Structure formats: C-alpha cells, structure tokens
Amino acid sequence: MITLETLCVRIGNVPAADVQGWIDNAWLRPEGVPGHYLFREIDEARARLIVELRDDMGVNAESMPVVLSLLDQLYAARRQMLRLREIISVPRESELRGRVRALLASMQD
Template sequence: MTDRYSEDDVVATVTRLTRSQLVSFIECNFVKPEREAGAYVFGRIDLARLELLCDLSQDLDLDETGLGIVISLIDQLHAARQDLATLAGVIDALPTELQTGIMAELKKS
C-alpha cells in the first residue's frame, strides 16, 4: 500500500468523493495536500480527512460554513489531545515525588 496518492487515486479510493468536491475541499483549505510538479499529492491522513468530510457533508448535510466549523473544532480537539499526551510524557519523566505532588494538586481541582 502506498502513502502517496494522486487526485485520480483519491477520487477512486474515496468512493463518495467527486472531483468537484475534492477541488472545493482544497479551495476551502479543509484538506491541504502537498504540491509536486504542479500536481497535488495526498497522504493517508488526507484520505481519512476526505472520508470524514464526505460523511459530514453528505450524511449530515453540512454546507461549507458548517464543515469549516466542525473541522476546526475537530482540529482543536486533536491538538488538545496531542498537548495532553506531551504533558503526560513530561510528568512521567519527573521524579516520583514530583509526580505524586502533581497528582495531589490535580485531585484538589
């Protein structure tokens, strides 16, 4: 399985996606593929995002404004989860007594 997809590959793989929707999603910056030799190149994460965009636009009948709001919120949630995972890793690297102190403070709030 490849990690790089052309526009044709994307439209063939994401079966609910039309070429015009793909262009619209790119123009709205809902998906941001790389550019190589004047052509778009998509990754697996782009395909997953396009599947989600199709679900939201077709199943929930969201327009571009609604899609923009929902995708922004999903992106913020993913960023918060990444920040939390980083923070947990930093705490795990601390000495046990500091970890215990942090956990005690967290339980107070």
C-alpha cells in the first residue's frame, strides 16, 4: 500500500488535488479516510489509466465516468469469459453443466 504523495509521484507527478478530485468523483476508491488514504496496486493502475485517458486521449471530466464505466464492464466481461473458458476445459460433462450453471448464476449478481 502506498500514500497519496507516493501515488502522485508514481503516476507522473500529478497534483494531489487532481487525485483528490478523482476520489471525490468515485473514480478511485482508496482505503482509509481523507488525509490518510492508502492505495493498492489496482488503485495505482486505475490512476495511470485516468491520466492516460485524460492526457493522451483527451477524455474530459464530463466523459470520464462513462469511459471508466465502459472499461469496467469490458474488464468484467473479460474475467467472466476467462472463467467460462476454464470451466469448459473440464472434460466431464456433468461437472461441466454444474459449473456452467453456477457461473451463469454468479453473472446475474
């Protein structure tokens, strides 16, 4: 886990006020409380994504929630497809049917 200051440096010397804005907009969800945030690797990766979308691709603040939501959905679908591929690779049909049913049930959450 890293602090806000460390995160800001690692993602390209982004001002802490920018990162605080991302937290306020729920684009980042660190652990802790204001003034004492702790960021995980996944938070750092998401912050890098936000910087890339903003700086390299020109995504503005109004569009960012939509873009992030679509990317989150894409990543979730990818994880589900990988799980489905794992299940399908099991050779026994009865076990396969049960796993597919369980996967489909979990996808409704």
